[in-house]
Amino acid sequence: IRTRAPHVRFLRIGSRMVVQMPTRVTPELCAVLEKHRVQMINIHINHPKEITPLLRRRVKLLQKAGIMMGLQTVCLKGVNDSVEVMRELFMQSIEMGVRPYYVYSTDMVEGAHHFIVPHRRMLELYEGLRGWISGPAVPTFIVDGLGGLGKLPIIPSYVREEALPDGSGTTVKCRNYAGKTVEMPGLGQDFSLPSVSN
Structure with missing residues (x-):
């Protein structure tokens, strides 16, 4: 082979x-x-x-x-x-x-x-x-x-993105194995990282 x-x-x-x-x-x-x-x-x-x-x-x-x-x-x-x-x-x-x-x-x-x-x-x-x-x-x-x-x-969805009520962006809600949900504000946003120079 x-x-x-x-x-x-x-x-x-x-x-x-x-x-x-x-x-x-x-x-x-x-x-x-x-x-x-x-x-x-x-x-x-x-x-x-x-x-x-x-x-x-x-x-x-x-x-x-x-x-x-x-x-x-x-x-x-x-x-x-x-x-x-x-x-x-x-x-x-x-x-x-x-x-x-x-x-x-x-x-x-x-x-x-x-x-x-x-x-x-x-x-x-x-x-x-x-x-x-x-x-x-x-x-x-x-x-x-x-x-x-x-x-x-074939996998369940553990992450759900939702619009913020004020329309300023989105938030992400994550569910764990036991069915508990936590909101992760900021995960739905695009952030620009500063460039790093040597």
Whole structure:
């Protein structure tokens, strides 16, 4: 890969192999990955019950080979579409040194419609994570954009800009994870900073 595509500066692999066939992760495989300078593996785990003692040991082998580990999951109705399950999945993941990376919405493919979680529910799940578990354990929720638009984030808005009553500008209201709002006067203004010369 490196010789055929020298412009590739960061080599990342996404796979469920570590979950479905953890015994395939051997010192020999790790040596091959290290030789080819694979920098990151995103493992696909959809439920905390998939995190077994064997999986943990095999993740450690990959980490000892210098490979960063990330987690991707698909939000699946009836499987992991609860705040409790997501919190447990992401905390177990971060505790073993695997950084939660993406939560995908279910693709609109034939035979998967019964797993689709509405985007409003995905927003609720995100809100149930941010501020309630460790920040690095909160992944980005995304939808694969149809028509080649790429990955589009599904995130709530925590900032609202409003006009000041006297018309002199705007103020910004920010909401925290617990739903409390604070007004941040001045954030809605454009300020010119003085130039700095040496």
